Amino acid sequence: MSINRFIKKPIKLLKIFLLVIITQVVFANTSLSKDWWNNDIDSPYLIGEGVLKVFIWEVYVLRLFSGNPTFDPSKPIVLEFEYLRDTTKKSVITASIKELRKMNTSKDKLLIWEEYLQNAISDMNKGEKAALYWQPGKQITFYVEGGSKELIKDKEFADAYINIWIGKNTTKPDLRKIITGQH
Structure with missing residues (x-):
């Protein structure tokens, strides 16, 4: 040997x-x-992953999952947020309303939608996760890892809210390209 x-x-x-x-x-x-x-989503595919930066701060990692191997805006998706810093409920709602206002949403709708967000969004600590499960033209479900779940059956709100990240007119087009696999 x-x-x-x-x-x-x-x-x-x-x-x-x-x-x-x-x-x-x-x-x-x-x-x-x-x-x-x-x-x-039964067999989720990770379509893309990117980081939202505001000025010099990295706020969260954003992951888009789909039941299809490529992004299709007519199919349900999950957006998963992994927070990289402590983030208050108030700051998330303020930023969300600011983005929804840019979509020419009426003041009356914004008031209703802000109430939805008050019920759905939580303070988030660094390392915690939240997610949105969007069914196009139907509804959106908000999740917080290990905690709450809020279903909103307002299709107009659901489509507008998800378009903050995946809409063609998003204010973060580079992030959209990355998470939708178009980079």
């Missing part, structure tokens, strides 16, 4: 072990992302 045989066998076993560990980490992350937003 040569010494090379004794060296090669442990190296081969180490490679197999590392491959198993890497596979476990990759698949664990995929299933964890899906679980907490209630399995709304």
Whole structure:
């Protein structure tokens, strides 16, 4: 027996072990992302992932999931937000209303929609996740990881709100391209 045989066998076993560990980490992350937003999409594909920056601050990582391997705006999606800093409910609502106002939404609708947001949005701490499950032309569900769920069955609000991120006239077109897989 040569010494090379004794060296090669442990190296081969180490490679197999590392491959198993890497596979476990990759698949664990995929299933964890899906679980907490209630399995709304049976076999989700991660279409894209980007970071929202406001001035110099990174606010959250945004991930778009779909039941299709490519983004189709006529199909349901999940937008997952992983917060990179503490963010208040008030700041999220203020920013959301500002974006909805840019879509020429009437003052009366904005008042109603602000009430929806008051019920749906929470203060978020660094590392926490929230998600939106959007069914085009129907409704939107707000999730907070490990916590609340708020279903809003106002199709006009649902479509307008999701368009803050995926609409053709978004104020963050580069982020839109990244998360919708058009980069």
